[in-house]
Amino acid sequence: MSIQGLIFWLRQATLVLLCLPALHLAWRWYTDDLGARPVTEATHVTGDCTVVFLLCSLALTPARSTFNWMPLVQIRRRIGVAAALYAGLHFLIYVADQKWNLIVVALEIARRFYLTIGFTALLMLAALAITSTNGWQRRLKRNWKRLHWLIYPAAVLAILHFFIQSKANVGEPTVAAGLFAWLMLWRAMPTKLRTGFAGLLLLAVGATLAAFVFEVAWYGIVNGIGPQRLVAADIDPDLFPRPVHKVLIVSLAAIVLVGVRRGALALKHHWTRRYIRTTIPTS
Numbered sequence: 706m707s708i709q710g711l712i713f714w715l716r717q718a719t720l721v722l723l724c725l726p727a728l729h730l731a732w733r734w735y736t737d738d739l740g741a742r743p744v745t746e747a748t749h750v751t752g753d754c755t756v757v758f759l760l761c762s763l764a765l766t767p768a769r770s771t772f773n774w775m776p777l778v779q780i781r782r783r784i785g786v787a788a789a790l791y792a793g794l795h796f797l798i799y800v801a802d803q804k805w806n807l808i809v810v811a812l813e814i815a816r817r818f819y820l821t822i823g824f825t826a827l828l829m830l831a832a833l834a835i836t837s838t839n840g841w842q843r844r845l846k847r848n849w850k851r852l853h854w855l856i857y858p859a860a861v862l863a864i865l866h867f868f869i870q871s872k873a874n875v876g877e878p879t880v881a882a883g884l885f886a887w888l889m890l891w892r893a894m895p896t897k898l899r900t901g902f903a904g905l906l907l908l909a910v911g912a913t914l915a916a917f918v919f920e921v922a923w924y925g926i927v928n929g930i931g932p933q934r935l936v937a938a939d940i941d942p943d944l945f946p947r948p949v950h951k952v953l954i955v956s957l958a959a960i961v962l963v964g965v966r967r968g969a970l971a972l973k974h975h976w977t978r979r980y981i982r983t984t985i986p987t988s
């Protein structure tokens with residue numbers, strides 16, 4: 706398949722995958738399968754999707770570089786826009802839950818810190834989605850890159866909103882924060898280290914430690930639970946998998962995937978050279 710054909714199918718497949726959670730949610734809504742609190746369930750599903758797509762869009766630059774596969778850049782924009790659309794849907798469901806009373810919505814956003822930061826993150830994602838087109842890129846020139854740095858504070862606020870609304874159990878936001886730490890550490894690393902196995906191993910350790918620190922900080926500040934109890938939970942096999950284990954597993958899975966990709970590339974290179982050697986006669 707030509708590279709253009711591959712990019713075409715990659716973009717179509719991404720579009721389908723991005724639409725699936727919304728279609729699934731619509732189906733569950735239609736068949737009355739959203740449990741006792743359908744609006745809360747829909748708020749949670751759309752919030753989760755926003756965070757997942759936000760992290761996926763941030764993962765594409767490291768993925769392109771470590772997998773050495775350029776076509777991945779072609780799907781970054783649509784994943785980012787999907788994150789903004791899911792955030793918009795998440796907000797609309799919240800507004801619908803408030804009986805479309807915009808004054809109540811505005812007062813709640815002003816009054817509740819987790820809604821204030823969620824709304825700020827939503828505004829940032831909306832600005833990024835609107836200006837993501839080629840036209841805006843041309844119009845804003847160098848400022849476009851500066852504006853698109855907003856993705857980082859937007860992700861930080863989104864994850865903080867996730868933590869605060871999770872209240873007692875911060876397992877999922879801790880995983881999101883650990884993976885976000887992986888993505889930020891990758892960007893902060895010296896370029897030489899970024900694509901090597903040693904660098905990826907360091908990242909796995911760094912992201913796992915970061916997840917542990919986030920969890921310790923949260924439970925320490927909010928619930929007054931000391932770090933020794935979290936260490937005990939993390940080494941208890943009955944409690945496996947805890948958030949730190951999940952971050953470590955994802956980070957190690959990334960290393961395995963990079964290994965498989967490099968192995969496949971090396972094999973392809975070897976067979977191409979062999980084919981050339983055996984089919985083109987040397988003079």
Ligand code: HEM
Nearest residue numbers: 749752753755756792796799820823824826827863867870
């Ligand atoms: C980029 C922006 C946002 C992101 C990424 C986001 C993400 C999330 C996530 C991940 C959850 C938890 C889902 C779960 O527990 O499974 C959540 C819950 C929630 N979010 Fe957002 N959110 C955003 C903006 C907003 C805004 C603007 C509002 C309303 C003004 C809002 C209202 C809520 C509410 C009411 C909940 C549920 C709280 C509960 O169940 O007690 N979010 N959000």
